[in-house]
Amino acid sequence: MKHQEYSIEDLISNESFQKFCLRNDPDAVDFWEDFIEKHPDKQKDIDTAKNFYLSLNGGITETNFLQDYKKFKDALDLHQLAERDNHEIKSPAPVIPLWRKYLAPAGIAxxxxxxxxxxxxxxxxxxxxxxxxxxxxxxxxxxxxxxxxxxxxxxxxxxxxxxxxxxxxxxxxxxxxxxxxxxxxxxxxxxxxxxxxxxxxxxxxxxxxxxxxxxxxxxxxxxxxxxxxxxxxxxxxxxxxxxxxxxxxxxxxxxxxxxxxxxxxxxxxxAHHSGDRSVIETDWTRNRLTFYDEPLPEVISKLNSWYGVKIELENEEYQNSHYSATFEKENLNEALKALQESYPFKYKRKENGEIIIY
CATH class of the missing domain: 2.60.120.1440 (Jelly Rolls)
Known part of the structure; x- marks a missing residue:
């Protein structure tokens, strides 16, 4: 897809555009400033997408991104979070890691x-x-x-x-x-x-x-x-x-x-990803499909919304199996196979495209 065809949603999830918003990558800044000059009709969409992305990152600017990045990561260290919230914060049940898409959230739900x-x-x-x-x-x-x-x-x-x-x-x-x-x-x-x-x-x-x-x-x-x-x-x-x-x-x-x-x-x-400032709960806005210690029924609900399919869970034995993973470019079959590697289940596709987990 050509950049001039990007929707606001495409812009928000584009890595180069994200770097332009934070202004921490000269190449990205040069590219998008040149793009705006050549396509002034996209200025409104650019401004809206930039506003959204900076909101997702707490409205941070280039200066405090560079100054506070290490401090932010340290503050979200799992041990420090537990210590700060004292006895009120309790760790969730152990999570079964998925495939090669592991999550290392520093902020624990x-x-x-x-x-x-x-x-x-x-x-x-x-x-x-x-x-x-x-x-x-x-x-x-x-x-x-x-x-x-x-x-x-x-x-x-x-x-x-x-x-x-x-x-x-x-x-x-x-x-x-x-x-x-x-x-x-x-x-x-x-x-x-x-x-x-x-x-x-x-x-x-x-x-x-x-x-x-x-x-x-x-x-x-x-x-x-x-x-x-x-x-x-x-x-x-x-x-x-x-x-x-x-x-x-x-x-x-x-x-x-x-x-x-x-x-x-x-x-x-x-919950926060350990490698950047992003909040796991809003991953969907960046075109990431993320599960964080979620039971299979909620995983299925996200899959339905994400891929535009209908998946039904028929086997109640899987109700309490929890998953943590993140997907970006995987198709539905790849996602389901990854889920199976974490906690095995069987599924079949009906003639009308509906998927049954049994």
Whole structure:
């Protein structure tokens, strides 16, 4: 594909463009500055992609990239993280490594049980009650970039839908998400930005965060990279949690007429790759398919969204097998074979293309 045909999503995941954004590679900087001069019509896409990428990296610049890189790696050392968070951080169960695509995350996804929570009157909006004006959808196997009227940037993962409120950016800023999206919210203290999901509502003023709320998954996740968010539960308990950067809140999907008990709520440290500054939870925005100590049903959900296929798990014996790996250019067959090498299972492809794991 020619560079002038690149979409915003292609730019974000391009290694040369990433180096241009960080301005730590003279060749990349020269190439993209020359490209912009020759293709001024791509300036808007370049600016949007650059904004997204810098947000993913905490808004870092060339200067603090060079000054803080070693310090960052040291700060994310597994031992130091455990020491900093003391007894509240616990290591997950041992992970079976996959094939030749090993992960060495320096920040470990650790959980703790939250105790006393604050109370307030929740702002609940059920799906059928949401006053939708516009809807955006990213088909499975693709991504979609959306720029909202207030300047907020949203990147939708495959199989995700974003509904925009009928009165968006007038009295408030409300959207509804089904699936996964990365948000870079434009700051506005007078009009809080609220993301509605079936399990919880996320309220922000201006921040950078990721939400994963696919309906087929047993849990909903909110990962915060920058700023702060307030997460309120949709279980009629009136509870809320304030989330700080470098943390992920995990909530179980709420069944009708049920409430979330405190020991089902988990707060986790975001996981980081050891070789760079990237957060594993947002790998999908860089065209990386990553699993980090994830059970097979969640692995299957990501495969479905990533490759645009339908995979079903029929053998319950594999429900609790966990995987950690990252893929970039592998096709579906290569990914499945790699998974088999870690924890053997059988699969077959039906005539309609559907895959059954048995």
């Amino acid at each position: 650790a959980s703790l049980i939250l105790g006393i929570l604050f109370f307030y009157k929740p702002e609940n909006k059920k799906q059928q009650e949401f006053p939708t004006l516009t809807s955006y959808f990213a088909p499975a196997g693709s991504k979609k970039t959306v720029k909202l009227a207030d300047g907020t940037l949203v990147l939708l993962n495959g199989g995700s839908r974003l509904n925009i409120s009928r009165n968006f950016n007038r009295n408030g800023r409300e959207v509804q998400l089904e699936g996964e999206a990365f948000f870079n919210v434009a700051h506005n203290t007078r009009r809080p930005f609220i993301v509605f999901t079936p399990t919880a509502n996320i309220k922000v003023l201006g921040t950078v965060f990721n939400v994963r709320a696919y309906p087929e998954l047993p849990r909903m996740e909110t990962s915060l990279l920058k700023g702060s968010v307030e997460v309120s539960f949709n279980d009629n308990s009136g509870r809320k949690i304030l989330l700080v950067p470098d943390r992920k809140l995990v909530l179980p999907i709420i069944e009708e007429d049920e409430s979330i008990v405190s020991n089902e709520i988990k707060l986790k440290a975001l």
